[in-house]
Amino acid sequence: MGAAGPVGQPTRGTTGTNRLRRNDRWIAASEAFRTASDPLVIDLGFGASGVTAFELAQRLRRKRADAEVIGLELDPARVATAQTQLEEVRAGRTPFAADLSVSFARGGFEVPLPGARRPAIIRAMNVLRQYDESDVADAWMRVASRLAPGGLLIEGTCNEIGRVASWVDVPPGGVPVRFTIALRLADLEHPSVVAERLPKALIHRNVPGERVHDLLVALDREWDHAAPLSTFGPVQRWLATVAALKAQGIPVQGSKSRWRLGELTVPWTTVAPAS
Structure with a gap:
């Protein structure tokens, strides 16, 4: 859309309960959110329902009582639907707290906010899938x-029920610093299932000669090598897989507490497109 209106292309609007739970807990644990002077989080392109914004706000307030979430959408009909849902929340007719600090507005990539406010986090999941790389x-x-100093744009994608997800962390300068995959470990056949849910910048790069392809090949290989640990559960198998990658020199970030959640985080340079 042009300068007279919200900037961006309409999304499919697909959403659902708990679809973004893995991303929610990543945001809640992030330094950008935990240390923000104004813990404002934008759910950009929240879709046909406001549920992801409600869930995000409910999870964030467990970490900071002053957390606030604003959902932004290009489509005024989606904003109206979310505001109707918000009225139900305020009336106490939903599982969400009636005083949840959530609001909705029309907006796109320009991230319109009143006054001089700048968010600590902008979450844009499943927004860029229909764009060109x-x-x-x-x-x-x-x-x-549009971020506050020290803030993060978290951009990526996930499957329809949220069991497979990946995203990049992008600071105010616009250059990514981290790449994360997050998987439901129970019943996981191979970690490379995430190939179909890579961020737009990477989804066409899962081919020989590209760094993200090399990472997924190594991840599957070590997952297979750790198969005997399945006796002790998928978490132990995953921990062994990630530890093996780190021992091979892949710069895995985070601690076992994050790995146990089915996460793997590496610097963006580990997966950045070759050209």
Whole structure:
């Protein structure tokens, strides 16, 4: 859309209960959120229902009582639907706290906010999937420029029920710093299932000669090697898999407490497109 209206392309609007739970807990644990002077989080492109914004706000308030979530959408009909849902929340007719600090507005990549407010986090999950790969860097730069100092744009994708997800962390400068995959470990056949849910910047790069392909090949290999540990459960198998990658020199970040959640985080340079 042009400068007269919200900037961006409409999304499919697909959403659902608990679809973004893995991403929610990543945001809640992030330094950008925990240390923010104004813990404002934007749910950009929340979709056809406001449920992801409600869930995010409910999870964030467990970490900080002053957390606030604003859901932004291009489509005024989606905003109206979310506001109707919010009325139900305020009336106490939902599982969410009636005083949940959530609101909704129309907006896109320009991230419109009153006054001089800048968010600590902008979450844009499943927003860039219909864009061309060549559009991604400009979108990152534009959205990340709206962040508070020390803030993060978290952009990525997930499957319809939220069991497979990946995202990148992008600071205000617009250049990614981290890449994370997050998987439901129970019944996981191979970690490379995430290939179908990579962020737009990577989804077409899962081919020989690309760094993200090398990472997924190594991840599957070590998952297979750790198969005997399945006797002790998928978490132990995953811990062994991640530890093996780290022992091989792959710069895995985080601690076992994060790995246990089915996460693997590496610097963006580990997976950045070769050209």
